[in-house]
Each structure stands twice: as C-alpha cells, then as structure tokens.
Amino acid sequence: MNNLQFLKNKIETIANNYKEEATGGFITGDGPIPCDIMFVGEAPGKSEVESGKPFVGVAGKNFEKYLNSIGVERSNVRITNTCFFRPIKIKTSKNGKTTISNRPPKTSEINLFREILDEEISIVKPKIIITLGNVPLKRLTNFKAIGECHGTPVHSDDFSCTIFPMYHPSSLTYNQNDEFRKMYEEDWIKLKSVLKKTL
Template sequence: MNIEERLSLMKEKIKEISESYTEESIGGWITGNGPVPCKILFIGEAPGKTEVESGEPFVGMAGKNFEHYLNLVGLNRDNIRITNACYFRPIKIKESVSGKPSISNRSPKSSEIKLFTDILNEEINLVDPKLIITLGNTPLKTITDFNSIGECHGNLILSTKINRNVFPMYHPSSLIYNRSNEFKDMYLQDWHKLKEVLKNLI
C-alpha cells in the first residue's frame, strides 16, 4: 500500500472506532493534518468543537496562539504535521438552568486514548518525523514515560517507548487559563529552545 492508501485506511479506522464508541459522550472526530512524510510532528490532546467543525486540529482560540508561536520560530502549517493522542472530541453534557443541554469539552480518559494507540503509532511511523513535539500532559504520557509536563518541558528527550526524539511543551490553551507574566515568559522560552533544537536536528 502507498502512503495515501494507508492514510485512507487510518481514517476509516478512526471513523469506525469513533462512531461505534458508546461508553461516554463524544462530539465528532478528526484525523491528523499536514504533509506525510514530515520532519516535524506536533501531537495535541483531542479535538474541540471548532476542530471537529473544520476537520482540522488547532483552529480555535488555542490554534491562534499556536500559529503565532509557530510563525515566531519560522514554521507554518505547510511544513509541519499536527495530530492528536485522541482523535475524537470527548464531551460532557449538562442541563442548564433553562433546561437546554450544555456541551463542553472534557479531557480524554486513558481508556479512550488506548483506543487509538495503534493508530497514533502508525501515524508516527508514516510521518517518520525527526522531532515530535507533544503539547500538554496527555500526548506526553502517551508516548513517553513522563507523567507531568512540569518535569520535562523545554528539553529534548529520547522516548524509549517509541525510540524517537521528543520535545515536550505546554499546550497552547494553557496561555488562556494561565495569564501570569511568569508563565508567558517560560512558555516563550520553550519556543526559543525549540528553535535551537530544530536548527541542530533538521
């Protein structure tokens, strides 16, 4: 099978898993986006509402932050691949005061991430990146032995799980929730460190 056929088969698998999943509420699914093969692969947590509607990862508020920093280090969406550890959108549904259902994102459960482990590994092998950048705790825990982004962000590590170079970073949505100058400075420093790593690796 060529790359296009393998990507098409992956999409079918994602669709099948997502559409037959009944344990929790979910709100649609997406696939990875960007060239294959590709030297740089970013892995996020799971898609949100905007991502599912557009069919692309990182296009909401966090996506705007993401693109700003990408451009800052000389990258753009044309020369990177972006995917997620969980390919469907995990949601929680609550009834509001007016009686209408209120839908919001939730973090994927470890059992939900496990549904896609083989597919994510297959995507990594297809993309064959020189560097994987994990965004947040979920992808970090999925492809490395680290449990917390605080332990290793901004450092190049070799993942023994997948035998590839990994650069862990905070998720771009963390800038929405943590507005302290100290955090912003640290986040910016991590992108500058990434720029140096890319110079040496790629």
C-alpha cells in the same frame, strides 16, 4: 487504499461505535507525509471538528503565532492528536438549557487510538515529535507531568526520534500571568534551537 485512508477509516469506525461516553465528532491528522516535524495534541474541540482540522480554535491561533515566531510554517509540519474524537460533557441546567463542553479524554479513550497514533508516527517518520500538554506526553514518554520536563528534548527509542515536551497552547488562556507566558515563550526559543540541531 493508501495507509492514510486506512487510518481515517479506522478512526471513523472507532468514533461511530464508541458508546461509553458522549463524544462530538472526530478528525484526523493534518499536514505533509513524510514530515520531519510532528506536533501531537490532546483531542479535538468544537472548532476542530467543524473544520476537520486540528488546532484551529483559540489555541490554534496561539499555536500558529508561536510557530511562525520561530520561522516555521504550519504547512511544513504534521499535526495530530492522541485521541481523535471530541470528548464532551453535556449538562442540562434547571431551566432546561443544554450546554456542551470539552473534557479531557479518559485513558481508555486514548488507548482506543493507541495503534492508530503509532501507525501515523511510523508513516510520517518525524525526526522530532513535539508533545502539547500532559495527555500526549504521558502517552509517548514515561514522564508523568509537563512541569518536570517541558522545554527539554529527550530521545525516544520507541519512535526513533527526539521528543520535545511543551505546554498546550490553551494553557496561555488559563495561566494569564507574565511569568508563565515568559516560560512558555522561552520553550519555543529552545525548540527553535533544537530544530536547528535535529533537522
């Protein structure tokens, strides 16, 4: 059994045995191995679980658009998550209708997959890891919030590579103002420049 299959089996075992909170399926990372460029997101949503791939919903379309804007193809990057199952909230309304929505993964849920993410990084051997949002940022660096470090590359001794913190693509949905979009786009331009120096 290769390393990747071993990780997938571990993810499946953890997801199937987790009973503390409601979850809605799981996925694994996607993309070539080894790979110079690795993106780490938060956790899969409904679209991701249905397709078995990270970043395929609305946030995924935004992600690919900006990735292509700096001359990088999705097929040339590795994309994975901090938490590999979909954390969900289940609500039942007064008329009996049940709705399921995403929620952020809890620290304990992130820690369930700590060794798996570390192992995936060691197999992929990236020269640069781009963290998307606060969850992977806090997991892979000592920063506490994306606002204090986005768009600024830092060296990671733990992973022997550059880490480049960015806002999550879904943040464009929540911050629909020109100022935020401009800042977000500038971070991608900075990333393009960092990739040229790093790769």
